Structures are given as C-alpha cells and as structure tokens.
Amino acid sequence: MKNSFYIFNNTLLFAALFLLMSAAFAAEHENLIVNGSFDKGEKTPDNWEAANGLTSFYINEEGRGRIVKMDSRVDRMQSLAWMKKFKEDPTAAPPEPVYSKDKYACIGGNEGVWVDSGLIDVKPGQNYKLTVDYKGPSSPIVWIKGFLFHPVRKDYADAYQTRLVPDNPDKEKWKTYSIGFNPTDRTPKVEKMKVRIYAYWPAGIYYFDNVKVEEITPEEMVELQKKREEVPEKEKDKKK
Ligand SMILES: [Ca+2]
Secondary structure (H helix, E strand, O other): OHHHHHHHHHHHHHHHHHHHHHHHHHHHHOOOOOOOOOOOEOOOEOOEOOOOOOOEEEEEEOOOEEEEEEEOOOEHHHHHHHHHHHHHOOOOOOOOOOOOOOHHHEHHHOOOEEEEEOOEEOOOOOEEEEEEEEEOOOOOEEEEEEEEEEOOOOEEEEEEEEEEOOOOOOOOOOEEEEEEEOOOOOOOOOOEEEEEEEEOOOOOEEEEEEEEEEEEOHHHHHHHHHHHHHHHHHHHHHHO
16 A cells, blocks of 8 residues: 555656656747657658658668758759659659769759758747757758748748858767757848758768757857857867
8 A cells, every 4th residue: 555655656746747847848948840850751751841762861760760861972963853853743763873973063062952841930039049960971051041921922032041050060970959040130021931951062971850940038049149159269270
C-alpha cells in the first residue's frame, strides 16, 4: 500500500513537472515552422517543397529521422533540364547524376539547390530566432524570405530577406546555428515569411535538419545580435 502510494505520488509529480515544462516551452519556444524536423508526411514532408531526387533529397539518418540532403556537384545543364521536367511531372524517375569534369559547370557554381518551407504570418514588430542543424563541407545559406501583399498584382511580392550562414561547419558532425531577425523593423509591410534552405558553392553534399523559427524577446534578440557581430571580428583575426 505504502509502495503504491509512493508510485502514485511520483507519477503525479512527473505529470506536474511535464505540464510545467510543456507550458514553458509552448509559451516561449513554439516552432512556427510546422514539421521543421521533416519527420511528418509521406514522400514529401508536410509543409515543405518536394525534393527533385537529383540535387535535393529527403533521406533518413539514424537518430534524426528524416533530413535534407543536397548535392550541388551535379552538372548544371542536367540539373536545369531535370528541374523543368520534374515541375511538369513530379512522378517522373530522376536520371543518374552527371558530374562534369569542369568543376564550375555544376549547379552549385550557378543557380544552386534549394527547398522552401510553407509560408507563415509575420507579426509586426516581433523579433524572431531562426535555428538549423547543419553538417557539410562548407557554409550553405538558410534564408528567411519575407513578402508583402502587392495590392495591384493581388499576390505576395518579395520584400525582405535575411540569411543564416553557418560558420566553421563540419563535414561529419552536426552543429546547431541560430540568428535573430526582425522582418518588420525596416520593412513594416512584410506580412508573410518562409525558410529557404540553399546549397551552392563549393560543390559538395550538404545536410540539414531541425529548422526552427520562434518568437523571442528583445533581450534574447540583443544577445543573438551580439553573437552575429562577433563573426566579422573573427574573420578579421584570420586575415591578420
Ligand atoms: Ca529530422
């Protein structure tokens, strides 16, 4: 009896702790990008653009579920032709990749490779934090693309962008990177935004996981901006 009471008490304690923690995370750290882990959905993860199977892929990695893989080494002409075909018929089977002898003739030396998230609403005046897990041979770009509603064209038009460029990445080891940003600070009419994962030069294989956009406080924004300004300082040191 005493034992079961103890277990019951512990269960209650854990339940209470769990609720408290969930409430804290929900209040401060809700991921506004639905399915930022890429794990939900069928062939294409929910809320993300389809991978074309030649330069962009959704693959599984142990312990991470599904991740994004991009290969920017593929020949540019082949990539462009395939992207056109894939757009017309997403069920078509991708060709075997061609790797050109001229290393500048790859898609990474030109247009690059990307996949986009779905659009989310932008709150006026709100500070946000973008976070991504990344591993690869060099720095890719994770963009935030902001849009305003064009009254004449009755469509969303480009109005804002900022980028996260992972500093000092590792080919084998995942690292987590973040920036702070505020879409309406200088472009107050921005209403929507999305994430664009983008790999280009140097040609190589790039991996991404756990894309997160969350609302942050002005204090958290100041901390992130400090970190962002430290990067050019480090660059300066390298050149000395
Ligand atoms: Ca994942």
